[in-house]
Every structure is written in C-alpha cells, then in structure tokens.
Amino acid sequence: MSDPSTHRVLRHMAELDYSVVQQCMHCGMCLPSCPTYLETRRERNSPRGRIALMRAIADGELEVTREFGEEMYYCLGCLACTTACPAGVDYPKLFEHARAEVEAADVLFTPGRRFWRWLTLRQLFAKPWMLRAVGRLLRLYQASGLCSLVRKSGLLRLLPENLRDLEPTTPTVRRHFSDALIAGIESPPARKYRVGMLTGCVQDLVFSDVNRDTVEVLLENGCEVITPRAQGCCGSLHAHNGDLEQAAEQARRLIDRFDLASLDAIITNAAGCGSHLKHFANLLADDPDYAGRAREWDRKARDISQWLVEIGFRRPEGVAAEPIRTTYHEACHLCHGQGISKQPREILKAIPGLEFVELENATHCCGSAGVYNITQPEQAGKLQREKAACIAKTGASLVATANPGCHLQIQNGVGPGVGVRHPVSLLAEAYRKEKKERS
Amino acid sequence: MSPVSKAAPAATLSPSTIRHLRELAGAENVLTEREDLIPYGFDGTAALKHGAACVVMPGTCEAAAAVVRFAVSEDIPVVTRGSGTGLSGGSVPVDGGIVVTLVHLNRILEVDPANLTLLAEAGTITKAIDDAALPHGLFYPPDPGSMKISTIGGNVANNSGGLRGLKYGVTRDYVMGMEVVLPDGSVAWLGSKCVKDVAGYSMKDLFVGSEGTLGIITKVLLKLVPRPKARRTLLASFDSMEAAARSVSRIIERQIIPCTLEFLDRRTCECVEDYAKVGLPTSAAAVVLMETDGHPAVVEEEAAAMEAIARESGAISVEKAADEAHAVRLATARRSAFSALARIRPTTILEDVTVPRSHLAEIVAFVEEVAVRHRLQIATFGHFGDGNVHPTILTDETDHEEMERVHLALGEIFAKTIELGGTITGEHGVGLAKKPFLSGQFDEASYALMKQLKQALDPRGLLNPGKIFDLDAPTA
Numbered sequence: 025m026s027d028p029s030t031h032r033v034l035r036h037m038a039e040l041d042y043s044v045v046q047q048c049m050h051c052g053m054c055l056p057s058c059p060t061y062l063e064t065r066r067e068r069n070s071p072r073g074r075i076a077l078m079r080a081i082a083d084g085e086l087e088v089t090r091e092f093g094e095e096m097y098y099c100l101g102c103l104a105c106t107t108a109c110p111a112g113v114d115y116p117k118l119f120e121h122a123r124a125e126v127e128a129a130d131v132l133f134t135p136g137r138r139f140w141r142w143l144t145l146r147q148l149f150a151k152p153w154m155l156r157a158v159g160r161l162l163r164l165y166q167a168s169g170l171c172s173l174v175r176k177s178g179l180l181r182l183l184p185e186n187l188r189d190l191e192p193t194t195p196t197v198r199r200h201f202s203d204a205l206i207a208g209i210e211s212p213p214a215r216k217y218r219v220g221m222l223t224g225c226v227q228d229l230v231f232s233d234v235n236r237d238t239v240e241v242l243l244e245n246g247c248e249v250i251t252p253r254a255q256g257c258c259g260s261l262h263a264h265n266g267d268l269e270q271a272a273e274q275a276r277r278l279i280d281r282f283d284l285a286s287l288d289a290i291i292t293n294a295a296g297c298g299s300h301l302k303h304f305a306n307l308l309a310d311d312p313d314y315a316g317r318a319r320e321w322d323r324k325a326r327d328i329s330q331w332l333v334e335i336g337f338r339r340p341e342g343v344a345a346e347p348i349r350t351t352y353h354e355a356c357h358l359c360h361g362q363g364i365s366k367q368p369r370e371i372l373k374a375i376p377g378l379e380f381v382e383l384e385n386a387t388h389c390c391g392s393a394g395v396y397n398i399t400q401p402e403q404a405g406k407l408q409r410e411k412a413a414c415i416a417k418t419g420a421s422l423v424a425t426a427n428p429g430c431h432l433q434i435q436n437g438v439g440p441g442v443g444v445r446h447p448v449s450l451l452a453e454a455y456r457k458e459k460k461e462r463s
Numbered sequence: 464m465s466p467v468s469k470a471a472p473a474a475t476l477s478p479s480t481i482r483h484l485r486e487l488a489g490a491e492n493v494l495t496e497r498e499d500l501i502p503y504g505f506d507g508t509a510a511l512k513h514g515a516a517c518v519v520m521p522g523t524c525e526a527a528a529a530v531v532r533f534a535v536s537e538d539i540p541v542v543t544r545g546s547g548t549g550l551s552g553g554s555v556p557v558d559g560g561i562v563v564t565l566v567h568l569n570r571i572l573e574v575d576p577a578n579l580t581l582l583a584e585a586g587t588i589t590k591a592i593d594d595a596a597l598p599h600g601l602f603y604p605p606d607p608g609s610m611k612i613s614t615i616g617g618n619v620a621n622n623s624g625g626l627r628g629l630k631y632g633v634t635r636d637y638v639m640g641m642e643v644v645l646p647d648g649s650v651a652w653l654g655s656k657c658v659k660d661v662a663g664y665s666m667k668d669l670f671v672g673s674e675g676t677l678g679i680i681t682k683v684l685l686k687l688v689p690r691p692k693a694r695r696t697l698l699a700s701f702d703s704m705e706a707a708a709r710s711v712s713r714i715i716e717r718q719i720i721p722c723t724l725e726f727l728d729r730r731t732c733e734c735v736e737d738y739a740k741v742g743l744p745t746s747a748a749a750v751v752l753m754e755t756d757g758h759p760a761v762v763e764e765e766a767a768a769m770e771a772i773a774r775e776s777g778a779i780s781v782e783k784a785a786d787e788a789h790a791v792r793l794a795t796a797r798r799s800a801f802s803a804l805a806r807i808r809p810t811t812i813l814e815d816v817t818v819p820r821s822h823l824a825e826i827v828a829f830v831e832e833v834a835v836r837h838r839l840q841i842a843t844f845g846h847f848g849d850g851n852v853h854p855t856i857l858t859d860e861t862d863h864e865e866m867e868r869v870h871l872a873l874g875e876i877f878a879k880t881i882e883l884g885g886t887i888t889g890e891h892g893v894g895l896a897k898k899p900f901l902s903g904q905f906d907e908a909s910y911a912l913m914k915q916l917k918q919a920l921d922p923r924g925l926l927n928p929g930k931i932f933d934l935d936a937p938t939a
Contacts (some may be wrong), residue, residue: 072502
C-alpha cells in the first residue's frame, strides 16, 4: 500500500481522515442489515462493498466513475449498517463525502439532472420564501379542485414518467404554515426551560400541525418555546445529496437565527433533520466564525422525544372508551442516525387508551429515504410493500412515526384504512383530551 | 503473512470465455466491471486483497457444476465464496481467477422431523437453518460469530465452530451428507441420512474443512437435535485471568458441561460494551459468560452450581441474565467481540490458536507476555471450554516497523501453541493467513499426505489454489 499522504488528492474524499475509510475491517456484519445487499446479494451493493470502492478511490486504484456514482445513489443512506457495525465505522460521513465526490466529478451528468438539482438544492430548498411560494401554489392546485381536473384531463402525460407516477402521492400542503400557527415566543405558566423550535422545510409545508403539536407538548412540560420566523431547510437534504457546500451555508443561516446561549435545547421533530443537524460541528469545522457555535449547537440539538424523556415529561391522565391499537415504525434517521429507539415508545406507552404493539422489522427502511422514492422508485416501492405487510400483520389501525418522509411513504403504502401520526401529535392530543375531561 | 498485498491488476478473461460463462450461469449472474470486482477482493480477514477476473453467481447447483466444468477445461482457477466472512483469507480470490459465489443457492430443501435432518443448498444463511428447525422443536447448534450472514456451505468448508462447541461440538458433528462438485466438474453425493453408515471411506468428512480446495459443496444434509427447553446465562467477573481459568477448570472437574464458557479480557469488554451497551463489567481483568441449557430442572441445578463454583474461585461478581432477551443480547455482544476491537486501531489481526483445555491459562499468560515484549496491543477473548483463544492484535498495517513486530509475536505464539500440543487454528481455517505456519504443526508424513490428497483429487490445482499449502512445482 502506498503511504496515505501520497493518495491521489480528491477534493472531498481527501478531506476525510484516511482512518475513517480504514476503520472498516470488512467483517461483513453489516451485510444482513443492508436493504440493497439483501435485494441483490452483490458485494458492491453492500456497505462494506461501497466502502471498498471508496477506499479504492482513495488509494488511486479506481477513478470516480459513473458506475461508482450510481452505486452511491443506489445506497438508501438508511444507516442500518451504522447500527449493525461493531467496529464503529462512521458511514454517514463516508457516504456524504462520497456523494460529494460524485457531484464534484460530475459523472452522473445529464442536462435534466443538473437542472433538477439546481432547482431543488440551490433554489427551492435554499430559499425559504421560494419553497413557501411553491407550497402556496401547490395548495391552490390541490384545494381548488384543479388537481382532480388535471388528473382527468390527461395533462399529466406531459410530465416525465417518474414524476407522473409520483403525482398522486404528492403530499397535501397545509392551509397554514408553521409561522401562522406558532408565535415567535410562547411561554408556559411556569417556565422551567427555554428551547428553540425548528420548523423544518417539508414539515413546515405538509405537517405544520405536527409543529404546532410539538410546541403544545413543550409548553405543557414547562418549556418556553422560541420559534424564529421563516427558517428554511437545515441542509440535511443538501448534505445527503452531495452538496456539502450549500449544506454548510444552510447550517450557518440556521445557527444565525438562534440565540444559542439563552437556550437549553434546540428541538426538532423530524428524524431526517435531527440526524444531520446534530453534526454541524463536522460540517463547519474549518469555518473559524462558526466552528465554536456549531459545537454548542450540536450539544443542544435534541429530537423532541429524546428531550421529553430527558426532562421527565408529564404523563397525561384519562382513559379512552376503546383502546386504539397502535404500532411504531422507527425512522432510520432516528434509530440508526441518532440511536433513539426507546424514547418514542416510552411516549406512546404513556398515552391513555393507546394499545401499543411492536412492529416486526420496525427498524427496516420504508423506502422513503429522502428523495430515494423519486430516484429509485422500484427498490423504494418494494420496501414500502414490505413495510405495509408488516403493519397489516399487527392489526394496528394507527402507525406512529417521527419523520415526514416515512409518514408520507407509509401513508401511501397502507392506504386510507390505517392512520399515520407523529408520536408527539398523539401526546398533544392526549393532553387536550385530558383538559376537556377536566373542564 | 505478507503485510498488505495490494490488489494486482486483474488479469482479464477473454470475451469468449465471459460469453460462455454468461450462457452457463445467466448474463446477470456474471460480473466483470471493476466496480463489481473490487468488493470481492477480500473476505473478513485483515490485510489480504487480490483481484478476481470475474465473479459468477450461479442460481442453481447445476449451473455451478457447469461453470466448474468449463473453468477446468479452460485451466482457469476457481475460488468458491459464500458471504465472504471467513477469517483466514480462504475465499480471497486468486488473481485472474473466477470467484464462484453461492449466495443465490439459498433454498432449504427439506426438514425431516422423523429423521431429525435438514437438507439445504450451500448458500443458505446459517441462522436460517436454525430458524427453519425451530418450528419443529429442533435445533442446529453451531453458531459461528457471523451466523446471521455466513453461509452453511462456508461453515462446512471451514468446519466452523462457535460459542457452543464445548457441549455441542462443531459443524463437522452435524454434517451427514453433501453434494459436491468435484474438480473435473462431475457431481457426487456423499453420506446419507443413516445414523450409522460405514460403507466405504467417509468421504463427506474429507470435504468438511477442506476450504474449497477439493471440491465445491453445493448441498448439505445436516443433523438436528431436540431444542433445549430451558437456558440459563451467567456473567462472572474476575480480577485475574488465573482466577477465571480456575473457575472454569473446577466447573468441568465437577462434570458440568455448559454449552458456553466464553471469556473476554478487559480490553475486549471495553470495546464490546462501547458498541453493544449490554452492561459488561469493564473494570474486571476477565469476564466469563457461562450458559447451560437442557431440561429445566437440570439447568437450574447446574446454574446454581456454576455460580457457587465461580464465587469459591474468587469471582468479584456473578450476575444472572434477567431473561431470555438479555441472554441473547449478551451472546450477541460476545459474537461482536472481534469487530468491536477494530474500534481501537486501524488494523485488527485475529488469531485462533487452540490448546488442550488444561493449558489455556498458560497460553493466555504467554500472549500477554509476548505483547509486552514486542510492545503491541493484544486483546484476548475466546472459548474457555474449548481451549480456543482469539488473541487479537490491534495494529496499523501501514506501519511497517510495527508490522514486523506483529509477525515476530505471531511466530512466537504459534510456536508456543504447538509446544503445548495445540493447533494454530481451532475454527477459522488455514486459508492464506496461516499457510506459512502450517508445516510446523505436522510431521513430514502427515503434511505430505494432505498434499497427496489434493494432487489426487485436483491434479491441475485449479480449486482454490494456494490456500492451506502450496503444491510443489510439478516435476517434469
């Protein structure tokens, strides 16, 4: 082997310490956890296989090729391998840098791909006002009846095939976004903590009710909630899709919105965001203006369920007439990305009238995986069907999950007969019911 | 073992050869892209890497046989691979050769509760075998560390062990028959469902542990046993390895044969606990995981006796697993020991020396002494009941000076093992990693006998060449 210092200098892989790649001792313990390996049984579709390719690039034995690029995007980024790995390989870091390398080398170039990436990563999800404007248009389209008119008219045939297939699964945009539902500062009667609230991007448009529920639950537990206006994307989408530069920019913007010193915690209720935004220090390590604040940010960032259990949330009282059988799907970026498994269950089990049943393969990816269901519809559909079958086996009429992508993917998979809710919404509802019963 | 063998530029096969392989195995089952081949350059062994010219994933046993027949006719070496979790480099490719991976041959063909047997294709995952036995109240005991992904064919080819060896034995003890593709491409069935069968040589036993050098195992007939009704797991910690060894000796002297008697030293406990968080003590010099299974009354009695013996022998603490789930978590944590040790240094070299049980404390002490003398970090864990020790050297393959000390240390550990009447490998196989040390363990006649066997079955040396030993150059 050549000396690590003589490795071909690659922009993104070179930023990685070689020991991160070397950490993988290819024991194979990750193989049974990887959805793509289980599908094909080919080594290149496995975590250790992908790391072997990254290492080959770092060692100068392989160029960044189109095949390599495709492989990095066939990976779901579900991070199940991270949980399975006894050796503690930092796969999220490897994966993000590898995708960044693929983008830098531009090996997947097509004019269409470049356009969509520019539109989504550099425009829509970089500019909060633009995302909201598009959200409002979409809302208009969906609420006005134009949507069903278009579907009947056959106009959709003008769209490229994968977008056309997706149109019916487009999430319904809420009438009000978070800023209309949540005041800049909301205070409980007796304040024990002060927290910052992240409203997210997709969450803000499609699940602003979950954001409102989160605030209510926080208030109920003595937290004053500070919610800066028009926050925008945390950059998770960018980091996950090989745009580390813009991800860093999004992180800086978000950090600027909060007065960190005055807050006990920064709260997110979306697993995909939480898994990314707990590692701003990595992203901004070389930025002297932000490195210190990023470290403080990481220390304070919490998933809502994690925070509630940490502060000993109050259990709502009351009984429901008929218990509702509920199961829990673990969002990859909550269980694998953040190691949070017990806390959401603890919350669900504390809710009166909720009969909790475990879901078989609860930690298996549902196929949402960011934009994977758009880029790899076939594999995503397969995982979605597997998830729906496991849910059907439980006989539950309600599925709890804590990530907007999973929420939509599962709702589309199980159909209208089964409800999908965020655990924090169920808790908020229980608090509301309790109040009604008391009054 | 050479420090790090860099993948040689893959020798390519001719387009007509590839075309022919595609006809035999199906186009989608023949991989030739560089991006496809690089991840097949290694198995679970540290610092060994070579480049295959192509990977074939046959979907049927017939296709596997056809591929071998063709490869042999073309003089192309064939390396068989399961899930690639081997720990001696046995399935590392031969430069320019074909890798035949059997992962698509994963059907369980029959469970026969009347005869307590199971017939499966060689690519079936080990754990799936036991899962298939479970509904019939049956049990497949061998449980190598990688059982969630290792294939049964790989287990048989390496005669894999596991955590339950003391009471239940190893893979060989469960193999009743097999289908094998021989080096000339013919297909042979060896063994039977009969408990007693002395018709001719016990040919199946020749292939158990042959590491793919004599034939390609495509189907396996396995013995199952009744599933134990109860299980008790204990965790005892000691302030010295000697005290732990004393405890183990006394348990066996009292004629208690637990299914598991595993030990982990402090460094291993720290790494495993860091990963698995199952409550392993990280301050004790040695932790022993003990498990007894069988009839509930006997299990209770044996567990109580083991606890008392551990305390008499100076255990700092003895803890019972709270329930079955906790017991499974403890065993799973132990299985992750090797990989968890990779947290400390970039390269993790796992050894597998085995001595007669009574010498175990001696070899463990010797390893500690070697580590100090050669200024190396060595963590040790293993199977106390089997005398099977896994000294694991935590090092960095890019540091040549340190790697030299690693090789000196390994040589000394092997020499001491042989001196104590032991073997250089208890359950991982020889492969490439232990090849240089093998001859030291055998007298001339027995070493020559192995080579004669190989030459008789595979005269052209095309099946997994260069593994276990090198054949002498043919005399013209």
